[in-house]
Amino acid sequence: MRFVKDGRAAEDPYRRVADDASLPDGVPVLLTGERFLADAAALASRAAPVGVIWPNNREIEELAPHLAHLAAIALAFPTFRDGRAYSQARLLRERYHYRGELRATGQVLRDQFLFMLRAGFTAFEIAKDGDADHFADAVHRYTRFYQPSADRRPVIAAVRQPPTPQRKSA
């Protein structure tokens, strides 16, 4: 598995900590939703970053009160055809104004990178090593988009020049 963060290959600084294991000091950690919610108050004062692994069939709204204390949220694509995490990502970015790392996990494949990026993901646990080398091509495959989205690239409606009138419109 290779890791891409903010468009560049990177080492994953986070450690996944099992529910019954103790928290390592000074290391960014990814916890399950259960553990995070159970300890949310205590974790809020932890110095090192805390992230949560959130399944795609659980209400993302449950995280809303805790977003200020979350450095990363890892959302799941059990298969690339299961698109629920796209909605979770957009809700986090647009409705709850979450600004931290949004990580795609699971079957994260090259042909979906662009959709994920535009839905608000910033970090990618890439399922096939070869795909990581093509990250940049994959997300720059398109230069024009119709709908505004989290990556804030210009949309067609905004860049269109008013066309010169050609024929009469009815």
Add this chain to the structure above:
Amino acid sequence: MYVYDEFDQTLLNERVAEFSDQIKRRLSGELSEEEFRPLRLMNGTYLQLHAYMLRISIPYGTLSSKKLRMLAHIARRYDRGYGHFTTRQNLQFHWIKLEDLPNAMADLASAGLHGIQTSGNCVRNISTDQWAGVARDEIADPRIYAEILRQHLTLHPEFSFLPRKFKIGITGAAHDRAAVKMHDIGLWLRRGPNGELGFEVAVGGGLGRTPYLAETIRGFCPSRDLLGYVEAILRVYNRYGRRDNIWKARIKILVHDLGVAKFRDEVEAEFEASKDYAPVLDERLVAEITRRFHYPNFENVEDNPPELQAAFHDARFRTWYFNAVAPHRVPGHAIVTISLKPVGLTPGDCTADQMEALADFADQYGYGEIRNGHEQNLCLPSVRQRDLPALWRKLDAVGLALSNVNLITDIIACPGLDYCSLANARAIPVAMEISKRFADPDLQRNIGRLHINISGCINACGHHHIGHIGILGVEKQGQEFYQITLGGKADENAKLGTLIGPSVPFDKVADVIEDVVAAYIELRERPEEIFIDTVRRVGIQPFKERVYAVR
């Protein structure tokens, strides 16, 4: 019609480059078939019984002569010289080779054509009335909104991996020619209290194994909220639609399981919660898209010109005229339906020669525009009435001046077992046999309006549930059998048909249809009472008795 600018075109070209690369990776084995499948599906490429099939989108059923010529070119160069028009404003090529696809796609893109989102679990081609913009009974041109939705939902970052396919239908007319209630979202253009434009919004239509008609969840959604409201529906569906069972994954099941009222509450709550940031359809954007729709410069001509009156002396012309020609909103013009249902041939097929001929006729007589509707027919939406006789002669010369529009041989049928890997039974040969039995034009006219719909399996691509007579292929001990339903309707009073009894074998279907029709002729109160009205009046019992008494 909508004219692409460099931005639309750039996106198309980028799409071709992406898909060509995906095909290359598939051919080299870098992508498994399982990984490639959804990618090719989102480009309209299916794997069928004999070959790959390519589905091209005809947004809102509108084609320019240039696009139709390009389709003819593809048919000739990469397929077997013909294409197949479907019930959802798409065209299918059934004999494409994977290696040829990149070139075919590039050729198509050069004319503004593509297969983007014509299949896969995303928002499909948005269908509308094939008479949009020219019909007399229309509040506003639904294609403007179909195009706005098309753009907004193309490669959408949130809604490209839905639980299942998603179809939207829109009409602006009083009479529903777009089978709107059969769609996942059905939209009717409406005027609000202050005369402003908006939509009645219905959800959860769809046929297949569990047929439902869409039900209204919002009586009036102002035009500026259209995108936000549609996004709210899609978000509720994307989050809560079932993904564990492909047969229960369409939005209709979610709507049904929650109940329409609860589903509506969910959508309204979602819409409310996203109000501050949801996309707004402002008037500027509507104006911008409207401006890109070029309407013909209609000639200032009178109704009933002498050329037309003179032609009425020809009985064949008269027959065609009263069957295939409909009133236009602009004086001196007419809408001409071109039936693709010649007796004994495949419904919806069109040869490359016919496409080219039609493109020429459209340029000569019809402001260069051609339409395709859900009945698998084509139409020249704007023909000057004085040109009708000349057009008719030319159509006749290429076998396209048929006078069976809306008659019993105007059959809607899916590809069935002749092409489709999901089929239980053949559909096309059933259609051919029925059309041969009723080939006599006088007989067809005597029977009057009657829609027969045939599907080769429960997926209902042939819309059998909403045919006046519906025919569904099923499999029984390895044999092809057919269930017959009566009383379905596709329009604004849409209804699902009722099964009349046990299924019948392949070689008995046409006999049964003859019995049903004979029963109708005896039962109708007067010749003007069309089949569907007789069924409604007397119920299915008399038909059932007639069919099964002798079997």
